[in-house]
Amino acid sequence: MNLNQVRVLAIIAFASIQLQAFSQYNYYFGTIHAHSGYSDGNKDSLTSFMSMPYEDFEYAKHSLHMDYLGISEHNHSGAGMQLANYHRGVRQADSANQEGSFVSLYGMEWGEIASGGHVVVYGFDSLIGWETNNYDIFNAQTDYTGLFAKIAHHPGAFGYFAHPTNSDYNAIYTSPYNAVSDSAIIGTPFRSGPAFSTDTLYSDPSTGNYLTRFYDALKAGYHLGIGMDHDTHYSVFGRSQKGRTVVLADTLTRSAILDAYRSMRFYASDDWNAQISFTANGHTMGQIITEAGSPNLSISVIDPDGESNSSITIFYGIPGSGVAPTALTSVSSSLSLNYTPAIANGTSYYYFARILQADGDQIYTSPIWYTRSDFVAVPELALPAIQYFTITPNPSNGEFMYSFTTSVRLNLMLDVYTAEGKQVYHHPVPPTNGMYAEQVQLPTLAKGIYLIRLSGEGLQQMQKMIIE
Numbered sequence: 231m232n233l234n235q236v237r238v239l240a241i242i243a244f245a246s247i248q249l250q251a252f253s254q255y256n257y258y259f260g261t262i263h264a265h266s267g268y269s270d271g272n273k274d275s276l277t278s279f280m281s282m283p284y285e286d287f288e289y290a291k292h293s294l295h296m297d298y299l300g301i302s303e304h305n306h307s308g309a310g311m312q313l314a315n316y317h318r319g320v321r322q323a324d325s326a327n328q329e330g331s332f333v334s335l336y337g338m339e340w341g342e343i344a345s346g347g348h349v350v351v352y353g354f355d356s357l358i359g360w361e362t363n364n365y366d367i368f369n370a371q372t373d374y375t376g377l378f379a380k381i382a383h384h385p386g387a388f389g390y391f392a393h394p395t396n397s398d399y400n401a402i403y404t405s406p407y408n409a410v411s412d413s414a415i416i417g418t419p420f421r422s423g424p425a426f427s428t429d430t431l432y433s434d435p436s437t438g439n440y441l442t443r444f445y446d447a448l449k450a451g452y453h454l455g456i457g458m459d460h461d462t463h464y465s466v467f468g469r470s471q472k473g474r475t476v477v478l479a480d481t482l483t484r485s486a487i488l489d490a491y492r493s494m495r496f497y498a499s500d501d502w503n504a505q506i507s508f509t510a511n512g513h514t515m516g517q518i519i520t521e522a523g524s525p526n527l528s529i530s531v532i533d534p535d536g537e538s539n540s541s542i543t544i545f546y547g548i549p550g551s552g553v554a555p556t557a558l559t560s561v562s563s564s565l566s567l568n569y570t571p572a573i574a575n576g577t578s579y580y581y582f583a584r585i586l587q588a589d590g591d592q593i594y595t596s597p598i599w600y601t602r603s604d605f606v607a608v609p610e611l612a613l614p615a616i617q618y619f620t621i622t623p624n625p626s627n628g629e630f631m632y633s634f635t636t637s638v639r640l641n642l643m644l645d646v647y648t649a650e651g652k653q654v655y656h657h658p659v660p661p662t663n664g665m666y667a668e669q670v671q672l673p674t675l676a677k678g679i680y681l682i683r684l685s686g687e688g689l690q691q692m693q694k695m696i697i698e
């Protein structure tokens with residue numbers, strides 16, 4: 231390598247550090263709730279001459295600050311949907327999609343308002359329905375729990391609440407927490423609509439406000455992000471308003487956009503190009519993390535139009551506590567906020583941010599769920615006095631054998647924690663020296679990943695175990 235090559239590398243390294251100082255992702259602007267003439271949309275087709283998804287995607291490509299559009303057709307004939315047209319729509323989205331410049335997505339808005347609510351669904355190339363000869367995959371009309379299970383078990387699929395009321399989706403907000411439904415649902419709107427806007431001058435902002443349902447879901451223990459939806463029914467795709475769901479992704483490809491939605495890496499913005507970075511210890515919005523120490527929360531805002539903020543506020547709450555989130559801290563007239571709330575070891579919180587811009591625009595980020603667990607960061611190699619800590623079988627059904635070797639006589643405890651850091655089992659190990667093995671039967675636990683900790687006398691060893 232000569233000196234010039236070294237210089238080039240140094241410049242590249244410097245440039246990438248500059249970018250990462252703000253965000254490791256690119257920002258893509260769009261919405262995933264719209265209808266074509268196949269399901270109650272393009273209501274002005276006689277004058278717009280647009281009625282099919284392909285035409286709608288082509289229109290949206292030329293709208294300002296639109297990098298992607300998802301058309302979410304009603305899934306039933308009452309709103310015009312016929313199975314053959316659903317398959318046509320899938321093919322049209324494929325041909326309209328332009329990797330790298332505009333992403334076209336095709337999905338459905340499942341259900342009826344009067345029968346339990348609307349769920350936006352993506353990731354299936356099949357129509358899910360209940361009407362004779364009008365579905366690829368059957369799901370009874372009022373069975374939302376069944377719908378969520380189908381989504382959860384379909385790789386790459388996700389559900390997103392359309393315009394929720396507090397009794398929707400088999401009363402999901404007030405029923406006991408359902409982990410399968412939680413894994414299926416990745417988002418809910420801050421705003422949706424106006425669904426019947428005919429404006430094409432970006433001047434008909436959404437006034438609906440579904441924050442209370444976002445709060446209800448967090449209160450009930452669900453993990454979901456927050457977006458901004460148009461629910462377009464006229465030929466105005468991307469132009470009725472400036473509101474956007476902003477996705478953080480590496481590239482503007484269909485797989486990257488869908489992956490970002492599934493990862494809850496998005497935010498709801500009244501503004502059409504504001505870039506928000508929200509992290510906890512460097513982890514981006516949407517993540518569920520367990521780390522040692524208190525979380526360093528960091529928010530920064532870049533608006534290419536140079537708009538200023540009137541405030542940034544961090545909200546927080548306890549997942550599944552039944553209590554709504556409240557404001558934690560706030561800053562006025564700043565484009566950034568850094569804050570580290572002191573939290574106790576073993577506790578769990580979620581955090582999200584609201585940015586109020588000087589022109590009144592509101593922006594809500596998806597949350598970060600943070601569990602403080604100080605033992606996870608201790609390197610195992612620093613603890614030579616316990617060796618060969620093993621768990622077998624793994625995965626197990628809750629009955630397993632653990633074994634280890636010590637060089638000195640130790641008083642140890644065996645503890646089992648959920649991935650969120652909640653202790654579910656505690657067992658004193660008989661004082662021992664040398665090799666020790668014991669069979670353990672855990673109480674009945676939900677399937678998932680657990681942490682097994684062997685600890686005592688300032689020492690500890692960790693193993694992950696899957697229960698299935």
Ligand SMILES: [Zn+2]
Binds near residue numbers: 339
């Ligand atoms: Zn709807």
Ligand SMILES: [Zn+2]
Binds near residue numbers: 263461462
């Ligand atoms: Zn709709």
